[in-house]
Amino acid sequence: MRPEHWLYTIRLRLRSLFRRRQADQELDDELRDHIEQKTAEYVAKGMTPREAHRTALLDMGGVEKRKEECRDTRRVNWVQDLLQDLRFTFRMLCKSLGFTAVAVLTLALGIGANTAIFSLINAVLLQPLPGIANPKQLASLFRMQKNDPFGVNGYPDYVDYRDRNRSFSGLAAHAAVWMNLGTGSPERIIGDIVTGNYFPVLGVQPALGRLIVLDDDTKRDANAVVVLSYSLWERKFGSSRAILGRKITLNGYPFIVIGVAPPRFTGVLAALRTDVWVPMSMLHEGMPSSRGQHYFEERAWGWMRIFGRLKPGVSFEQAQTDMRVIARQLALAYPITNTGHTVALECGVGIDPDDRASLTGFLGLLFAAVGLLLVIACANIAGLLLVRATGRRREISVRLALGATRGRLIRQLVTEGLFMSFVSGALGLILAPWIIRISVHYAQPTSVIRDSNVSPDARVLAFTLLVSILAGVAFTVLPALRSSSPDILTSLKEGAPRSSRNQSLLQRLLAAAQVGASFVLLIAAGLLFHNMYKILNSNPGFDTTNIFMASINLTMQGYENGKDSSVGTFRNTDGEAVNGKRGDVFYHQLLERLTRLPQVSSASLSTSIPPNPWPGGASVFHPGEEPPQNLLKGQWFQRGLHVNIVNVSPYYFQTLGIPLMQGRDFDLGDDETTPGKAIVSRNLAERMWPGENAIGKRISWPTVEGPSRPRLEVVGVAADCKYLSLTEPPPLIMYVPLFQNYSGRVTIALHTTLPPAAASAELRSAVAALDKTLPVFETKTMQDYVGFSVWQQKIASSLIGAFGLLAVFLAALGLYGVLAHSVSQRTHEIGIRMALGAQKGDILWMVIREGLLLAGAGVIIGMGGALALTRFLRALLFEITPTDPAALTGVALLLALVALLACYIPARRAMRVDPMVALRYE
């Protein structure tokens, strides 16, 4: 049909629908007019008026029939049928409010859980980051090496990729860092240091002023300009347009605000929302730790993320080949740093490939769990509908007998189902944000999940709609087919068997399936929970209780190490020059104050606290075995023994409860005036000096860059601990004194019996007494900190556990429904049995046996599912003991108990059957 035609006729259809009464009235008038004229004609021909009228009516051949034919031409009957079905549905559902409420709520939970998990998947994995033009043309470039897949890139490599490639219309780079915003109350914000082409490549336009351009990224340390994020502009500067051209202090350095990014654009870090952008030329100010280092010259140091926009017509594969050719050229030209390096392209920007893989597994698991929950909910409602269909047999038989077609009846039943599932879907959409909030509650502070935008978009709505339709069809089709089958006509005859065999078999299958599916869910939750419990309660080698921690960053605050005079004048957050503030002095004073706090048995400062997957690292050697320095440069990971390095103050081991097995702890005398010391972990001592006493041994840790470091003397051996994560074996660690190896950013740890809030207050006041503008961040207890490291297991086990319990409840309802129905069907039979001498106990057992058989069948189905599931769990996510007999038995027993409870009420009803009444009833 042509569009103009369609446009014209749709008006007519709408009129037929919404002004039906008027259309019918007009039809009436038109036909009456015709009859009148015809009558007049016949009268003129000589008939009596009466006869003429009759003949005119006969010509028409049944006025009502013709009217119906005319109405049929309007082609909107299906809508009217649907409305009629809906009205009927509404009446039917209102008549059995209890049933409707149970079914709708059950389904709402199922759909809500699915919507929630899908929203997470959508937000984390499917949605491109907002505010970017044509995100599909973007690709990210990662450095690939044997030990470090998907690594970040160095600056000189970036420049070569940018200038040599023929595949990208622009290749940009950026490095995200924490920054200290000193305007207003001091605050730690997320800054992104970006190349001049960052915004042009992303295709972002400013909301106010201008964004960073190529010219800003030319002269080093000379273009102190900053672009604010829209939310920071709103939050911190009251959306004032006067902010343009004004100065704000970042890391104590004044930056001129040149513009505000658009509200939708939140940067290219999937996990974090960027607050400010500064040009790459201002790296030293944006990232003070880069001062005096060779970030722009050193190829071996990876610190930038690279992404670009593909040229039109260039395929992803072509670009990948192109970039790999460049990587090979670089490896030939710079063998020391680039040998063995290649690159990998990934679609889009934002999430890193290894994060994506782990999140896909994690969310996939949750998705499978909610899918199972929905299946259970559908089976449950299908069971309820089957029971109800028995009650509606009479109604349906009458409608069939009166000439309703089977198709029309099924349509009516499916309409009822879809109506319920749409109501549930709407309820589910309301429930979903709550479920999301509960699941996100546990997430790590900076985890991708917590900061993703999970508000439902069109895709989520479409998903919910689809799920609702599928669920509605799934749970109605079987009951609808069964209850509209022609053999139902027999039920019009009184005394016919009241329930067909097929129907009760179907009901039983559904009940057993529910038990099976809930078994699988419970097993999954049990395994995950057991696993988490094991992780949390295995001895990690350090204390996990009574430790409170917080971090400070002196470098950002403009402090410097006393010895290092290369750092220029800095300004603190109040804008005053703080040249000469010494970090090491600050640490000494802070430690002294901290140890004097009430109920604090010991305190320490360090560059990291376990479990920390990324403490610093270095390659160590036996004295005399160090390679020439230029070789060391590129082959960082291949040479020597790679160890984790932690800079610690005295009392670190005492505070964290890591036992010292030999030698001594560092003391305040181990400072820059004395020779270098080290404490090694037991396994490191074993690797370096097997079978020997490590105390007094010397160890070499040459720097990659700059003057070589003096060798260290081992003064102690610490016990091994699970330093990187609770699930990994203890790594090799070398502890060095903080006062010999200054770091501007440290974590404070207190061993204290104070409650967290009091500990936090005491710690803050101790810091404030020394510098009241120094931000204290990441305050938390060790328990929380350790808890964060198992957040995936925590979310998965608690969510799946909750779903599992819900599933058990539903399965119990299902079981109860089947048994109650079966007992009511068999009242007659039970009456006869009792009349023939069956005892109450026999009857009780008869019903309970039926229930247990069903539950048992379900458990066997579930066992199969659980075995498949554990394989899936192990392959995807966590270290799981494949089949945990305790969990299997426990869950089976729990289900048996629930099944018993579900049997009990119908069994008691059966027991109370009075044979006289039962037999007379027929």
Added chain:
Amino acid sequence: MSKPSDLVQGTLDMLLLKILALEPMNGFAVSQRLKQVSDDVLQMSDGSLYPALHKLEQEGWITAEWKTSVKGRRAKYYSLTRLGRRQLEKETDNWGRLSSAISRVVKLKEA
């Protein structure tokens, strides 16, 4: 819209469209005119007239309007739309081709 195989239906549509193409008129007048112009050869029952007219209206080929006739009666007057005119041309063409083909065949037999 009419199926080519449905000769009678298609022809009826064409006749109604043709009659309405001359001047707008009401249903009764259509039935009178049809009898008149075909010398009573084409008799259409009153019963099938109105569904046919309503179908044409729903197709968008004719449009209806309530008007007061010369005799002072309110009646529903049908008239051809632009779409209807196009449809009439199409059906007339079809009819022309079909009838000439049929008459050729018929003449062939006679010869």
